[in-house]
Amino acid sequence: MFIEEKSNPGLSNSAATIRDYDNKHYMHPWEAMWVEDGADRTISARAEGIYVYDQNGKRLIDGPGGMWCTQIGYANKEMADAISDQVMQLAYHSPWNTASEPSAVLAKKLADLAPGDLNTVFFTTGGSTAVDTAIRFMHFYNNRLGRRDKKIVISREKAYHGSTYLSASVTGKERSKSWFDLDRENAILLPNVNPSIRPEGMSIEDWCDAKIADLENAIAEAGPDNVGAFIAEPILASGGVIIPPPGYHQRCLEICRANDILYISDEVVTGFGRLGHWFASKDVYGIEPDIITCAKGLTSGYLPLGACLISDRVLEPITGKGQEDIMFSNGYTYSGHPVSCAAALKNIEIMERDGLLEHVREVSPHFLKRLHALRASPIVGDTRGVGLVGCVEGRIAAEGDRLALDHEFGNRVDRKCEELGLIVRPLINMCVFSPPLIITKQQIDEMFDILEEAIRSVEAEAEEGFA
The missing domain is CATH 3.90.1150.10 (Aspartate Aminotransferase, domain 1)
Structure with missing residues (x-):
């Protein structure tokens, strides 16, 4: 049964009316500007x-x-109770001037689950803002080290990294025409890594060599002193579940290390169990990136939350004594939202227990x-x-x-x-x-x-x- 009519003056909950309200008043993500007779969602x-x-x-x-x-899955009563309890305990606090138990405990939990030395967590509102934060951190990092030209981000065709200005600029879905302005001057898109499109007779090993050469050539052409980061989903999810050839990620990381380029692993899709591990970077693909971005499965979609995890190795030269007046002035009203963080903690607890x-x-x-x-x-x-x-x-x-x-x-x-x-x-x-x-x-x-x-x-x- 659909939702029954409720006593809501001037409004209706009938299916036909809901569809009419939706078509007339709700601009959906990736919405066509006109559909004859309205969308039949x-x-x-x-x-x-x-x-x-x-x-x-x-x-x-x-x-x-x-x-x-x-x-x-949907309608998990434990999750609903955890969210309700946190709402009644502390529905919101300002992350600018106070701390909360849910965000602090979740930050510690994510540091424990993450590979290597990714021990610092910046909370965001979702995947796009997590990627945006990662790129802004790269800008901040290189500016602090006096490398103001080292800002180019290398990404890939078929990649999807988000809808904010910076995250969309490093997205490479070439079949989706965009009418937005993008910062392509500071973004390089490498050719498709999909092994299924390799020339007939080419081995998977030779294909991997060719894809690694794409990265090396892009760095050489732009100049290592101008390239700040390489961003890669372990698998290119929205691009069609494209799985790079074996060894690809490890070799890309080696090239990044050799050229002092930050490796950002976008685990918004692959994190939190999708490939059978908390994070795919280390457990599936054998790498310890400098930054991991995550969202989506972090709360199982029950509430919006994203996170940007940063390694100690990267933070070490720009933190500590003498940095008291240096501020990473990036953040959101809902950074570390206590109810979203409580949902993430309950989500992780359920996944571990079950x-x-x-x-x-x-x-x-x-x-x-x-x-x-x-x-x-x-x-x-x-x-x-x-x-x-x-x-x-x-x-x-x-x-x-x-x-x-x-x-x-x-x-x-x-x-x-x-x-x-x-x-x-x-x-x-x-x-x-x-x-x-x-x-x-x-x-x-x-x-x-x-x-x-x-x-x-x-x-x-x-x-x-x-x-």
Whole structure:
């Protein structure tokens, strides 16, 4: 059942009216400036476990896990109680002039969970502001060391790092046309690292060599004295779950160290269990970066919170005696928000107690087996995945505008899946999956059974020619 009408003067909770209010008054993220007859969005009415229920009470598996973030699933009573208790204890405090127990304890907990010497935590409002803070810290760091030209950030095509000015400037989603101004003068985007696009006959090792050469050449061309940071997601999530070749991250870190360039590992998606570990940088890819950014799974999406973790090695030359009058003047009204930090602490507690990291490592082979079985379809060009994150990339063999065909694939699969009870997140011709970490093998089968049926249906339509 959808929400019943409530006594709210002048307003209505009917599904039709909610959709009308939404279309007329709510500008969504990445919103088209005009849609004929208004957008026909599904209205999420409630959620429980791995399922979301629409305005008609229809149950849908949440394939993308919200926005890669609902690790412990929906409607967790322990989480609700922890949030409620903190609201009544201390709903807010100013991080400028007071401290709080939740933020202090969470900072210590994150330092314990993080690899190496990443022992200092700056809290932000989400992933974009965590990346923005990391880049601003790099500016601050190099200015303090008298290296005011060392500001260029090297990123990659297909990378997504956020929507603030700085984080968007180092984002490389080339198929999404942007009408915003970006600071591309201080950003370099390296070519696609996806091993599946390597030339026929090229080994994965040679492909890795070529991608490392891209980084070396970019540094040489810009000049090491002008490059301040290299930023990389362990896997390029929104770019289509692109997994760089083995050894790539370790070799990139070595190059950064040799050229005194900060390595920023953007773990907004991969952190907090998505790949079966608290952080993927060290445990999956064998690196200890200078900075880690995280958000999303930090609170399982229950409340907004991000964090920027900075290593002792980097902080050491710009902190200590003699630095009393030097201020890192960056921050947010909601930095270290006590209720968000309490939610993160409860989230981590639940994940530890219930063994969710071990669970991910146990069920992910089955998840990946079902994912890769989809390659049998002639309209599936590639599948990619690691841990509990995956991507199905469509490839329609037809004449016509390639971008239009790719959009058609994604939209049709999206519609078919929703009819059958599954939410997918089409990124043009790619459907990405990052379900709640509590998903069972049986539910994984349920999810992929629906996706297989949807793909078969679209395959039949493609053979007849899309109308």
